[in-house]
C-alpha cells in the first residue's frame with residue numbers, strides 16, 4: 328500500500344486538523360463538520376493527481392485550449408456516520424462520482440473495552456473496473472475499513488482502491504497496510520502514535536461521529 332501522510336509537509340491542512348482536535352473549538356458542530364469536509368477536499372485534490380488523464384480540447388469564446396481531464400469512473404464509499412462530512416468534501420470535487428454507503432459500527436457486547444464491527448446497511452453500485460474511494464475520518468484499529476472492504480467484494484473488483492482518512496493510529500495504518508494490495512493507496516491527513524484500551528486514537532480528537540452529529544446511546 329502507498330501511504331501518503333499529508334502532514335509530513337506543512338500546509339493550510341494543519342490549521343483544519345488543529346481545529347478538529349482543539350477542545351475549545353471542536354464542540355462547534357457545524358465548524359467540526361465543515362473542517363472534516365475541507366480536509367476531504369484537500370485529500371481528494373491530492374489523490375486526484377494519481378488519476379488517469381486524457382487531453383480534451385476546451386472551446387473558449389476566443390479559441391481552444393487542450394486540457395488534461397481525468398477519465399476514471401469514481402465510486403465514493405463512506406462509512407456511516409462519521410464518514411458523511413468527509414464524503415461531502417470528496418463529492419464537492421468529484422462531481423460525477425457514484426456513491427456507496429455502508430454502516431459499520433462498534434458493538435460493545437460485554438464491556439466498553441471489547442467490541443466487534445457490525446455491518447448492517449449497504450448500498451453500492453457495480454464496482455467492476457472503477458476507482459473506489461473508501462472514506463472514514465478515523466482509522467483507529469483499521470477494522471472498520473477492512474470489514475467494509477470485505478462487505479464490498481460481492482459488488483465487483485475495482486480497478487484501484489484509495490482509502491481516505493483524517494486521523495489514523497499507527498496500529499490502524501499498519502493493519503490496513505497488511506490487508507490491502509500493494510498498489511492501493513492511503514491518503515491520510517495525519518498519523519498519531521497510540522490507541523488506548525478502548526480503541527480510541529491518542530491524542531486523536533475524541534469521537535468523530537459524536538462531534539459531528541451529537542452523542543448516540545450505546546446499543
Ligand SMILES: O=P(O)(O)OC[C@H]1O[C@H](OP(=O)(O)OP(=O)(O)O)[C@H](O)[C@@H]1O
Pocket residue numbers: 406407408409410431432433444463464465466467468469470471472499526534535536537
Ligand atoms: O478503525 P476502527 O477501530 O474500526 O475505528 C474507526 C471507526 O470508529 C468510528 O466509528 P464509530 O463506530 O464511532 O461510529 P459512528 O461513526 O457512528 O460514531 C469511525 O468513524 C470509524 O468508522
Ligand SMILES: O=c1cc[nH]c(=O)[nH]1
Pocket residue numbers: 409465467526527528529531532533534535536
Ligand atoms: O479515536 C477514535 C476512534 C474511533 N472512532 C472515533 O471517533 N475516534
Ligand SMILES: [Mg+2]
Pocket residue numbers: 409534535536537
Ligand atoms: Mg463514533
